[in-house]
Amino acid sequence: MQSTQGFSDLASILSNLILNTDSYKASHFLQYPPDASAMFSYIESRGGRYEHTLFFGLQMLLKEYLCRPVTAAMIEQARAFFSAHGEPFNEAGWRYVVEQYGGYLPVRIRAVPEGSLVPTHNVLVTVECDDPQVFWLASYVETMLMRVWYPITVATQSWHLRQTIRAYLLKSSDDLSQLPFKLHDFGARGVSSAESAAIGGAAHLVSFMGSDTVLGVVAANHFYHDSMAAFSVPAAEHSTITSWGRERETDAYRNMIERFGKPGAIVSVVSDSYDLFAALNAWGTELKQAVLDSGGTLVIRPDSGDPCTIVLHTLRALEASFGSQTNSKGRRVLNQVRVIQGDGVNPDSIAAILAAMDEAGFAADNIVFGMGGALLQQINRDTQRFAMKCSAIRLGDAWHEVSKDPVTDHGKRSMKGRLTLLRHRCTGEYRTVTLPIVWDEHTVAGEWDEALATVFDTGRLLVDTSLAEIRGRAYANEV
Structure with missing residues (x-):
């Protein structure tokens, strides 16, 4: 062995x-210069796919790495x-x-509260070490702390997808309460490591409550004090259908209803192992009564083909068999059946599918999305152009500003000075300024509050936020 x-x-x-x-x-x-005695660094998103980032994940990194000696x-x-x-x-x-x-590392870390939606080009985290013997620690931890780009980017993408789905629910549905379950995490098998599944999976749960990424749910529960951060339902995969053989495909479907179909329950069945169109016919004929008698909701998963085309075909076939009701928005909602699209799902296809459904008169109630690689893996540090840079160094007793401004790429220009973030009390506007704050006609004292809080100092976690608090902040930014 x-x-x-x-x-x-x-x-x-x-x-x-x-x-x-x-x-x-x-x-x-x-x-470093021989008289260097303290250092100050910061983290920002320098732009990217989204103009605002949803801050999340620093607490996980601090607990896992810096709170251990x-x-x-x-x-x-x-x-x-x-x-x-x-x-x-x-x-x-x-x-x-x-x-x-x-x-314990004698560094002080300040950060914007997790769940905050902050425009790019603003400081999100600052790191300072003022012990002359080990001032360089403020830069040494860059590699570890910079990985906060990953949960922030996942959380940011999920938040924006939530807004896309929310807009279609507001337009076509009478039930906004279903929003937290409209985008399900299918990404566990598509990420590079178990740690990625945990961190990225937890980040998705700021905006949604549906996940099959067990490690992500466990991480959210553990690091953010939640009893159960997300939920799932019994669902078939191709092996549980094809193991019955093609000639007994209908028996495999019937077994799913018999095992899991009951009043109020949801059961998801992948139905394209052989012939989606034949499967839809079977669901609407010989299996229809079993579905109706179960009292549960059947969710059909087509898993191949052009997403827009297949979703619309599936909806129309199910409507022909099970019927629909027209809601107050004039859109049709299927009776006791739904569709989950988990193939080819990304920000563009979600918007396209919802638009096609709306044009065809179907409410957004009828669909749930399952997102895998595009949710947790098809992003990188440059998606939001994250960077951590030294912006000030103390030489002897005096602080000096530090910055870079490459002539070959001014987009990589860094900020300088000891920085903080302010938030306007009335408008919610953010502004990055240097310390000490100089109050002037643009930044009037009494109108702005410090948006950064000290979250870590020399091994001590000073802010321990719950997922419920984070979700509350994130949802407060919805339009």
Whole structure:
């Protein structure tokens, strides 16, 4: 039997904060000015697909990585690695952290509250270290903290998709309460790691409450104090249908109704394993009475073909068999049956499908979307052009502004100075300013509040937000 020792060793390495960085960071303590005594860095979205970002996920990173102390064993492990890796290692600096701070990094992190919707080009997080012995820590943690781009980007995309779906519900439906379950997370198998499933899956749940990504639900429950952040329903996959054989396909469908169909229940059945059109005919004829008698809601999943075309065909076939009711918006709602589209789902196809349904007179009630790779994987740091940059350094006793402005790409210009974020009390407008704040005719004292709060300081988590609070902030921004 193959030994699993290698996996336990890897787990130890991954939990070592000193190694959770880029290689070249190990040499940076030797590169700063000799009189440097403190450093200030910040995180922002420099634009991208969306003009506003929904801030989420920092609390997970802080709890998982910075609320755990560096140990002497971690220092030994890192020293051995970097000496063999070709990089200098600041052993004295890390031993200072252990001896003076019990292994907790003496950095102060301020951030906008999670769930806040903030225009791009504004500071979202600041990181400061004012201990002259280890001031470089404010930059050393960049690699780890910069990964907050991922949950922010997932949460941002999901929030904007929520607005797209919400607009069609307002236009075509009498029931806005179904909105939290209109976009289901199908992304667990399409991400690069279990950690991605957990972090990205949790981020989606700021805006929605339907998920098949178990690790995402567990992470949301664990890191954000929720008893159950999302829900799912019994659903067929192709193996549970095709295992009956093509000649017994109808028996497989009937089994789903017998096992899971009951008053108030929802059962989802993929129906394109062989011939979607024949399956729709079977659902509307020999299986129709079983569906009606169950008292539950049957959700048909077509899983191939052009999404717009197939959704409309499926809706029309089901309407011909089960009928529909016309709501107060003049749109038709199917009786006891719905459609879930989980193939080819992305921001563009969701909007196109909803528009086609509306044009055909179908209410948005009739469809639920399942989104996989496009939800959790088809994004990257440049989707919202995230960056973390040093913006100020203290030399001796005096702070100096720091920035970059490449002549070859002014879009990468960074902000300078010790920064904070203000929010207007009446309009909700955000504005990034430098410290100390200079109140003038554009930023009048008494009209603006500090939008950043200190969330972490030297191993102590100072703000521990619940998912319910985060959702409340996010929904307050809906139009």
